[in-house]
Amino acid sequence: MVVYIDILIIENFFVNLFLLLVTMKVLRYKYGKSIYFAAIVGAFYTVVLFLQSSILTSLPIKLLVVLLMNLISTKSFKLQNLIKSSVTFIIISFTLCGFCFAFSIMDNQYSIFKSFEINNYSIKYLLISIMILYIVVVRITDYLRERALIKNxxxxxxxxxxxxxxxxxxxxxxxxxxxxxxxxxxxxxxxxxxxxxxxxxxxxxxxxxxxxxxxxxxxxxxxxxxxxxxxxxxxxxxxxxxxxxxxxxxxxxxxxxxxxxxxxx
Structure with a gap:
């Protein structure tokens, strides 16, 4: 299978940005433009999977990356807020993974007697398009709300x-x-x-x-x-x-x- 790293990084950037925005909206935390840098950090961490390093892909390192992404997004050094946002981010990630897995079963035959393989995932770009649409709508509404507040x-x-x-x-x-x-x-x-x-x-x-x-x-x-x-x-x-x-x-x-x-x- 051929994997294009640039496409992989771009896709993961939008997924991470979507997850971070949903996390901030759920917790009603303030965030700035640094949330884009946090999404970039998460996207480039995906490249680690190709290094086949058991240390860099271990659970503690993954949790540290999640903590770093939330720290960059909120710029809050309060441990309680950081843990709360990170746990919420992980829960939303697992929920999204569940939805993605459910859609993958629709495109791939599944049998309890054989291992499950994803050979076709036509709905992938539809999901990414929905995420991008959500990101654009959130940024536009935030901008309009800010402009309306200033105008008053x-x-x-x-x-x-x-x-x-x-x-x-x-x-x-x-x-x-x-x-x-x-x-x-x-x-x-x-x-x-x-x-x-x-x-x-x-x-x-x-x-x-x-x-x-x-x-x-x-x-x-x-x-x-x-x-x-x-x-x-x-x-x-x-x-x-x-x-x-x-x-x-x-x-x-x-x-x-x-x-x-x-x-x-």
Missing amino acids: FIYEIEIFDEKNTLSIKGLLDTGNALREPVTNLPCIIIENDLLSGLKVPSNELFYIPYSTIGEEGNLKGFKSEKVRIKGEGKEWKTVEVIICSCKNKLSKENEFNALLSRGVI
Whole structure:
């Protein structure tokens, strides 16, 4: 029998990705793009079968590969979660194997007096196609759900000075409670490049202390003449805030250019 390693690796990649996605969905664990790398690790482990090594194909090594795949997928170092996801992955794998074996009996004659051999498995690519379809549907629904969630927290912002008006979009950061300590006004953090067109009063600057994980310092801010915000399906609202500048790009997809603290709403 001729076995094409590249086809074998690709098929196992989709099977592993399908199993990992089902595992994460069943346990409601968060996962990222690393789940694809985990599926690749499992796919390349299949090549070990051709090495005829009793050590690499032993049960402890197989369990370690399963643990590694789940560790890469969830990025969780909690032993309890890792064991739970690995056991679930194995159970789902055994269930899938049972279905595959049941379908193989349909395509191959079976007798209790002879050893069972799989010579024909026409439904194989149908099963793989269903797995690929499931993977595509899951990724599309996750993407649409994420976009819909972000859209609900996107606000239109208009900032006015004596001559200019700056119109941008900002994301409401519910975990951000940044306020100027003297005036107790909430802050809006905006990318520095966008503030170049506004007149910043040099004699009315504020320095707002902030603290994040592994970093702390002071943000330079100012109070604009007028600031308005508008949420999805809502009316414009004038707010009193401190405008702070930020050197970093806030959104890679350029969906928003500002962050609103929860006190702004």
